[in-house]
Amino acid sequence: MKSLILGFFIVFLTSCGMQSIPKSLNEVEAKWAEVQNQYKRRSDLIPNLVSTVKGYASHEKDTLQAVVEARAKATSVNINPENLNKESMEKFSQAQGGLSSALGRLMVVVEKYPDLKANSNFRDLQVQLEGTENRITVARNRYIESIKTFNNLITVPPTSWYNSIFLKHEKKPQFQVTNLKEVENAPAVKF
Amino acid sequence: MGSLFAKDVPALRGPVVDQAGLLSPKVRSALARTLFDIKNQTTNEIVVLTVDSLEGENIDGYSIKVVDQWKLGQEGKDNGVLMLIAAKERKMRIEVGRGLEGVLPDITTGRIIRSMRPHFKNGDYKSGIILGLTQIIEKTGGTLHNAPRAKQRRSGRGSSGLLIIVVIILLLLFRGGSAGGLLAGLLLGSSMGRGGYSSRGGSGYSGGSFGSGGGFSGGGASGDW
Numbered sequence: 021m022k023s024l025i026l027g028f029f030i031v032f033l034t035s036c037g038m039q040s041i042p043k044s045l046n047e048v049e050a051k052w053a054e055v056q057n058q059y060k061r062r063s064d065l066i067p068n069l070v071s072t073v074k075g076y077a078s079h080e081k082d083t084l085q086a087v088v089e090a091r092a093k094a095t096s097v098n099i100n101p102e103n104l105n106k107e108s109m110e111k112f113s114q115a116q117g118g119l120s121s122a123l124g125r126l127m128v129v130v131e132k133y134p135d136l137k138a139n140s141n142f143r144d145l146q147v148q149l150e151g152t153e154n155r156i157t158v159a160r161n162r163y164i165e166s167i168k169t170f171n172n173l174i175t176v177p178p179t180s181w182y183n184s185i186f187l188k189h190e191k192k193p194q195f196q197v198t199n200l201k202e203v204e205n206a207p208a209v210k211f
Numbered sequence: 212m213g214s215l216f217a218k219d220v221p222a223l224r225g226p227v228v229d230q231a232g233l234l235s236p237k238v239r240s241a242l243a244r245t246l247f248d249i250k251n252q253t254t255n256e257i258v259v260l261t262v263d264s265l266e267g268e269n270i271d272g273y274s275i276k277v278v279d280q281w282k283l284g285q286e287g288k289d290n291g292v293l294m295l296i297a298a299k300e301r302k303m304r305i306e307v308g309r310g311l312e313g314v315l316p317d318i319t320t321g322r323i324i325r326s327m328r329p330h331f332k333n334g335d336y337k338s339g340i341i342l343g344l345t346q347i348i349e350k351t352g353g354t355l356h357n358a359p360r361a362k363q364r365r366s367g368r369g370s371s372g373l374l375i376i377v378v379i380i381l382l383l384l385f386r387g388g389s390a391g392g393l394l395a396g397l398l399l400g401s402s403m404g405r406g407g408y409s410s411r412g413g414s415g416y417s418g419g420s421f422g423s424g425g426g427f428s429g430g431g432a433s434g435d436w
Contacts, residue, residue: 054428147321147432154271158429 037179041187044170048192049101051163056098058159059116062152066091066123069145073126076136083122083129090115090122109193123149160195167192218266218273220280223258223422226250231261231298233336242344249353255311256283256291256421257347259340264299270433273297274306284308284425291425292347294340303327304433305347312430314350323347324434331436 070084077084097115099108136142171191174183183189221228226246227239234242246257258281265273274295283291289310296303305320323346330339348355 144318144321147317151317151430151432154275154431154433155429157271158275158427 037173037182037187040179041170041173041183041189044166044173045189048104048163048166048170051159051166052099052101052104055156055159055163058152058155059094062149062156063091063095063119065145065148065152069126069149072139072142072145073130073136076139076142077129077133080126080129083126087119087122087126090119094119104192105190106193109195113195164195167194218262218268220277221260221262223281226256226258226421228258228260231263231296233261233296233298234340235337238337242340245344245348245355249348250421253351253353254285254288254290255351255353256285256423256425257294257344257351258283258292258421259294259296259344261296261298261336263297265297265302270295270297270300270302270304271429274304274431274433275427275429278306278308278425278427281422282424282426283422284310286424286426289425289427290351291427292351294343294347296336296340300435301331302433302435303331305343305431306427307430308425309428309430310425311351314352315347315431317430317432319350320430321432321434324432328434328436 066087070087073080074084094115097112099112130136173179174187174189174191221230225243227234227243229239242259246259250256260277268276274293277295278291278293281291281293283293289308291308292311292315293306294303295306303324305315305324307315307317307320323343326346327339327343330336330342345355
């Protein structure tokens with residue numbers, strides 16, 4: 021009897037994760053949705069960008085083709101928040117990283133075409149692309165913060181006790197910078 | 212990373228936080244009044260921040276740090292705008308709250324920045340800032356009181372032509388002496404005679420405080436000069 025009361029007492033005490041863990045999980049999922057949303061926004065800009073560049077720089081077929089292919093690959097990788105794990109995250113980062121570097125190369129090539137750079141349609145696209153890259157950065161940082169909070173809740177006592185008894189959530193993956201080199205070399209889409 | 216890039220966010224003492232001292236006290240207080248007035252009209256919170264230097268931080272990163280801390284705009288409406296100017300780096304950014312991204316898309320903010328650039332190049336920060344703010348206010352549905360209003364026309368060209376006239380008048384008045392200053396104050400919706408507001412002095416201004424919980428997600432545009 022005594023141990024039963026004690027048991028209830030412990031559960032009562034440790035239930036401080038009861039609200040905070042699911043809340044934090046919701047937060048993580050929302051932030052992830054935003055990350056994907058912003059990457060999608062970037063993909064949506066690309067057809068317009070490619071067709072604009074094509075008009076001025078038709079010699080750059082290979083670079084343009086690489087962007088189109090990288091985009092196709094990137095849009096095919098989506099992760100449901102429930103399936104956020106290390107592998108899926110790695111796949112996602114790789115696909116998006118591939119697109120980032122293809123875009124980076126395109127932007128270097130563009131430097132050779134002053135007429136294109138002066139084109140107002142292209143300038144607007146540049147601004148949109150810059151804005152999207154910035155939104156991606158912001159969304160990623162917020163996702164990283166939310167993951168930190170969530171992982172702390174499920175690994176640091178006392179909330180971790182509640183998790184290990186009832187919820188059994190696993191740590192969520194942080195952004196893996198698998199292609200660190202490419203990311204670092206990816207020219208910022210800045211002019 | 213955090214320790215490497217750790218430029219502090221200044222206190223939000225009012226809608227014009229001129230740390231770099233690019234504006235005269237008179238202009239500063241006239242702008243502050245205008246921005247208070249715009250807040251009363253539309254609840255939009257438009258704030259100008261100038262800094263001496265970004266201390267190694269990039270302007271996009273610093274800008275989002277500032278608005279995350281200041282939370283410009285109303286909670287739920289997310290209708291804040293920050294105009295950030297870094298004097299030493301010669302960089303500027305207009306950060307747009309989530310709720311205003313529709314009326315101030317990146318393309319528009321990019322164009323606003325490009326229109327400010329020539330003034331900044333000439334060292335005329337005042338004109339650049341006024342030109343930028345006037346466009347932001349127009350796009351976000353605010354009205355400059357007593358100023359000749361741009362007629363609501365469908366054609367964008369006509370309205371922007373009138374807008375330019377308004378701006379030129381404002382600039383001329385700001386250039387003028389005390390009488391001009393008074394007129395500019397009137398145009399900006401308040402008389403200059405009343406107790407001056409200065410972000411540096413931090414004297415109390417009972418116009419409702421800025422920073423009401425608005426959220427940002429990185430919208431806007433950056434540029435240099």
